Amino acid sequence: MNVAGLNPEILIWARETAGLDREAAARKIDLKPSRGVSGEERLAAMEAGNVIPTAPLLRRMAAQYHRPLLTFYLPGVPAPAELGQDFRTLPDRGDPSNVLLATLLRDVKARQALVRETLEDDEDAMDVELVGAAAGTRDSAALASIIVETLGFDRVEYRSHARGEDAFGYIRSLVEARGVFVLLAGDCGHWSTAIEARIFRGFAISDKLAPFIVVNDQDAKAAWSFTLLHEVAHLLLGETGVSGGAPNGRIEQLCNDAAAAALVDQAEIINLGQLLRGGGDDATLIDVLANRARISRSMVAYQLFRAGIIGEGRWEELRDAFRGQWLAQREREREKNRAKEGGPNWYVVRRHRLGSAILSVARQGMADGSLTPTRAARMLGVKPMNVYPLLAEPRRATA
CATH class of the missing domain: 1.10.260 (434 Repressor (Amino-terminal Domain))
Incomplete structure (x- = not known):
């Protein structure tokens, strides 16, 4: 036909x-x-x-x-979508993964627009005070203090979580409690369209009513928390855009330094630097701080570089070594999972990626009739047949 x-x-x-x-x-x-x-x-x-x-x-x-x-x-070629600033510094912007990234960003913008429309119909919805609250701030220490104070972030409580994923969940709950929607997304709906962290790490939509943050879940879980706080910094500055690559731009560097200052004390970096000898044992020492602080080893190495303790070449050497080790570990885990029968429940994984904030809006919209299953499906990025099971409150285990 x-x-x-x-x-x-x-x-x-x-x-x-x-x-x-x-x-x-x-x-x-x-x-x-x-x-x-x-x-x-x-x-x-x-x-x-x-x-x-x-x-x-x-x-x-x-x-x-x-x-x-x-x-x-369509009657004509559509105008380019307004996706905010591109804060990334990439060696090859023609990489095919950038096409996938553009697709993901369009999808996120469309879903954010649906959330905004739903909230506009809610007379109780209010602007999110966090967005633009630190506009004009150009001091990383001041911005870090605003992050901590605005979120009510407690570094001791953050580090008390045994797994990096749980530590991320702690920060995510604080951010969502301030009215921000936090999604985990690193593909266009299928594993074959996965977008590596070297292409993008995070994305922020600085909207007063429905601010969005996307964290690339193709990155190491230990890096999620830093990326989330980095994007929170963008929202506080009132900046919409996508982040990734080396933080060479002024705003990217500011957000990087602020997020790092919230997660790790400068004294910890200096104390670590006094122990380094430039040999193979350095990686082990970096491991210790990274595990204690619930941050990635690459971030620790970068903070050592920023503090002037190691040179750029040594930082890049450590960064590449840590990335290689993580990629090898990820592949081992994937091989191990392939050998297992079954896998995690699809709805559990999907809820985790979407976050409680957007699920709550969808549940409310479905309950009061402001959202049809079709519109809810578009908002959540699933098929209409999956909406009701996805929004069903998960059962809690009873003793």
């Missing part, structure tokens, strides 16, 4: 923004040669408006170009 009403310009735009040339696109959408015409040439004919793609082919285009099917019926 052929599909009428398509705009050929949209076909070209969708392919190009997916980072694909015609040859690669034809391969990905499984457009095979026919009657002596190559797949690439067939695609060119469709983009010229001379051939209309079939409905199955259009669905494959939507999947591979990471666009909703309805996009292809």
Whole structure:
């Protein structure tokens, strides 16, 4: 069946923004040669408006170009989405993962807009005071103090949690209690679209009514807390944008230093520096502080560099070594999990990634009728059939 009403310009735009040339696109959408015409040439004919793609082919285009099917019926190429500032410093902005990141950011912005619309209909909803509360602040120590005071963050309580994931949960609960939605997201809905932490670590939407923070859960769990506080710093400054890579920009450096100051005392870094000898034992000593402070080893190494205790070359050497060890450990864990039967409950994992704040808005909206299952599904990033089981309150174990 052929599909009428398509705009050929949209076909070209969708392919190009997916980072694909015609040859690669034809391969990905499984457009095979026919009657002596190559797949690439067939695609060119469709983009010229001379051939209309079939409905199955259009669905494959939507999947591979990471666009909703309805996009292809728009009257013209849409204006670029306003995604805030790009605070990242990357060696290759043409990396295919950046296309996936753009897709993820569009999805997050659309879901945030649904949350905002729902809150606008709630007469009890109020602006979040945290957003923009530290606008104009350019001193990292002052910004760190504002973070701690605004959240009610207790470093001793934070460090009392045995696992980095639990320590992150403690900070997340404080942030969500201030009206911020905190999501874990590092792919576009499937493991094959995972976006590595080198592409982005976090994203903040500085909206007074529905501020959002996204933490890339493809990163080490020990790094989640730092990323979350880093994005909180962006919200306090009233800055929307995506973060990652080396923190060379002024705002990124400010947010990095403030988040680090909240999590670890400068005296701890200096005391550690006095023990370092530049050899293999340094990594072990860094491990000790990282485990005690519930932060990543790379962050400890970076703070040593920022304090002038180690040089940039030594920091990069340690950073790369720690990343290599973490990647190897992650692969071992994945192999171990593959050998196991079953796995964690899908709904439990999904609730954890979404966070209690957005689940609460969806539950309330479904209860008072302001949200249909379809809109709730879009807000939560799931299928409509999954909405009711997802929003069901998990049962607590009884003695």
